[in-house]
Amino acid sequence: MTASLTVADVMHKPAVVVPDIITLAQASVILDAANVGAAAVLDSQGRLIGMVSERDLLRSVGHGVDPAITKVDEVMTKDPVTVSVSDTVEHGLEVFRERRFRHLPVMDGDKVAGILSIRHVVRVAHIEEVQPAGSAPPGLAPRGLEGVAVAETSVGDVRGEEGFFHYRGYNATELARRCSFEQVWHLLSEGELPDDAQLKAFTRLAVEARSIPEQVADLLPKIASLPGYTPLMALRSAVSLAGAALEQQPTLDIPADEVRRECLKMAAIVPVLLMRLHRHHLGLPPVEPDPDLGYAGSYIQMLTGQRPHDREIRALEQYLILTMDHGFNSSTFTARVITSTGSDIGSALTGAIGALAGPLHGGAPSRALAMLDAIGTPDKAEAYLRHEISSGERLMGFGHRVYKTDDPRSTLLREVATELGGAQAEFAVQVERTALRVLNELKPGRRLYTNVEFYAGVVMNSVGIPPDMFTPTFASSRTVGWTAAIAEQAANNRLIRPSALYVGPQPPRALPEGYGAALKSAELAR
Numbered sequence: 001m002t003a004s005l006t007v008a009d010v011m012h013k014p015a016v017v018v019p020d021i022i023t024l025a026q027a028s029v030i031l032d033a034a035n036v037g038a039a040a041v042l043d044s045q046g047r048l049i050g051m052v053s054e055r056d057l058l059r060s061v062g063h064g065v066d067p068a069i070t071k072v073d074e075v076m077t078k079d080p081v082t083v084s085v086s087d088t089v090e091h092g093l094e095v096f097r098e099r100r101f102r103h104l105p106v107m108d109g110d111k112v113a114g115i116l117s118i119r120h121v122v123r124v125a126h127i128e129e130v131q132p133a134g135s136a137p138p139g140l141a142p143r144g145l146e147g148v149a150v151a152e153t154s155v156g157d158v159r160g161e162e163g164f165f166h167y168r169g170y171n172a173t174e175l176a177r178r179c180s181f182e183q184v185w186h187l188l189s190e191g192e193l194p195d196d197a198q199l200k201a202f203t204r205l206a207v208e209a210r211s212i213p214e215q216v217a218d219l220l221p222k223i224a225s226l227p228g229y230t231p232l233m234a235l236r237s238a239v240s241l242a243g244a245a246l247e248q249q250p251t252l253d254i255p256a257d258e259v260r261r262e263c264l265k266m267a268a269i270v271p272v273l274l275m276r277l278h279r280h281h282l283g284l285p286p287v288e289p290d291p292d293l294g295y296a297g298s299y300i301q302m303l304t305g306q307r308p309h310d311r312e313i314r315a316l317e318q319y320l321i322l323t324m325d326h327g328f329n330s331s332t333f334t335a336r337v338i339t340s341t342g343s344d345i346g347s348a349l350t351g352a353i354g355a356l357a358g359p360l361h362g363g364a365p366s367r368a369l370a371m372l373d374a375i376g377t378p379d380k381a382e383a384y385l386r387h388e389i390s391s392g393e394r395l396m397g398f399g400h401r402v403y404k405t406d407d408p409r410s411t412l413l414r415e416v417a418t419e420l421g422g423a424q425a426e427f428a429v430q431v432e433r434t435a436l437r438v439l440n441e442l443k444p445g446r447r448l449y450t451n452v453e454f455y456a457g458v459v460m461n462s463v464g465i466p467p468d469m470f471t472p473t474f475a476s477s478r479t480v481g482w483t484a485a486i487a488e489q490a491a492n493n494r495l496i497r498p499s500a501l502y503v504g505p506q507p508p509r510a511l512p513e514g515y516g517a518a519l520k521s522a523e524l525a526r
């Protein structure tokens with residue numbers, strides 16, 4: 001059905017347009033009056049130069065911008081992707097999937113004829129789904145499921161085109177700037193930011209939950225001495241053992257508050273397991289977590305055995321908050337699929353860690369740091385970076401599948417790294433500047449910006465975390481996001497069981513003549 005419909009059939013028309021010189025406050029009045037989520041921005045010649053959405057307005061105001069004096073062209077998406085009136089709705093859907101916009105200007109020649117909203121397109125696709133067109137073959141979701149919403153969530157979301165992500169509606173970078181790890185953990189786990197009394201009670205529970213079962217503690221040295229030891233493999237095994245030692249029951253059989261309690265327990269013990277394994281592997285005695293230190297402080301203290309400085313704790317805490325959750329990523333999806341079978345929390349977390357261990361997901365912030373080491377000094381940066389790109393290599397810490405603008409995590413981590421100071425942070429800023437210039441020149445139009453990994457390594461290195469513990473540190477904070485997703489799935493469960501489009505030989509196939517005869521005679525001879 002969507003194939004026969006064009007964008008012109010479903011778009012909002014006439015297009016809501018605003019001139020680039022009006023303020024955010026004026027634009028918001030226009031959007032309100034027209035009851036639309038976005039408008040096309042035109043210059044004085046009537047040419048399309050951008051799109052401005054309610055989201056842009058909200059985000060800017062959230063960042064402290066004054067809507068009464070700021071002009072729309074300062075916050076709009078510049079040079080927006082467009083579709084044409086004659087494009088099919090399917091093409092529109094494809095653009096929404098790939099580019100993750102919510103609104104697209106629809107062009108009739110060089111005039112803006114309407115605005116296509118993702119809601120228009122999804123509504124048409126939904127009608128098609130509930131009223132299948134005769135014997136048409138079932139649709140196949142895009143490989144990698146890009147742009148396909150497979151669940152509802154109130155944990156958080158990523159808006160790649162806008163360079164924005166949030167936890168339960170709060171700007172995640174603002175949370176990282178202003179809150180403690182425990183406050184944001186409470187937000188994700190309990191659904192709301194805590195007041196003082198709630199925070200106190202939650203922090204006490206989280207500290208108490210750090211104790212690990214004795215049987216697991218006894219097994220950790222063995223895991224840490226396995227020949228193929230990697231910190232994530234070891235953590236995956238330890239989490240699985242902890243689930244068994246804690247006698248976790250299927251989430252299907254336990255009430256929601258018990259699911260949340262077990263989630264808290266697991267999120268609290270992950271850093272303890274990680275650090276014990278790390279120290280056993282190095283032949284060092286484990287360090288018990290200091291109950292007077294919060295999550296971030298005890299993380300460093302269990303690693304090094306030293307009480308860290310406040311500014312180191314705060315720097316790591318900000319990194320940990322920024323990486324707690326990031327939309328419906330592969331490991332979060334894995335945790336939800338496992339939970340959807342009614343399985344226990346330990347199983348869901350074991351699976352999630354397994355998914356994160358893949359290089360395409362957990363990445364390697366250590367590679368960005370290794371690139372800085374390989375460059376050595378600022379004067380060598382330009383030649384090194386040019387050589388890398390010209391030989392088809394990718395610059396570590398740049399580019400992102402979802403963010404086609406600044407990755408908000410990298411923006412804050414740059415600040416955190418710079419505040420921590422030191423020669424490496426200064427050097428990283430110089431390399432970043434050169435890299436962005438060289439990328440812009442050698443890869444024009446690819447929209448390559450700094451990603452989370454570029455400064456993550458610098459920050460972690462500055463607070464004493466060794467490179468092989470970078471991704472495990474990410475796993476530790478992400479456990480908070482995973483457990484929020486597990487609790488959400490368990491509270492409103494439906495078995496996730498998609499289908500695949502069979503593309504093998506046409507069934508039913510006849511077995512070759514005489515096939516299996518040899519097996520039969522061998523069985524008879526037995």
Ligand SMILES: CC(C)(COP(=O)(O)OP(=O)(O)OC[C@H]1O[C@@H](n2cnc3c(N)ncnc32)[C@H](O)[C@@H]1OP(=O)(O)O)[C@@H](O)C(=O)NCCC(=O)NCCS
Nearest residue numbers: 363389393394395396397398399400401443446451452453
């Ligand atoms: C993250 C990443 C995998 C996303 O890639 P993607 O969205 O699939 O982008 P594509 O592979 O489609 O690349 C598009 C173009 O940009 C180029 N590109 C992407 N990232 C690049 C980088 N870091 N350095 C140089 N060129 C890059 C590609 O070579 C390609 O160029 P082409 O059009 O000439 O072929 C990719 O940017 C990358 O490999 N970055 C480096 C590794 C890294 O930092 N990973 C951590 C991610 S959080």
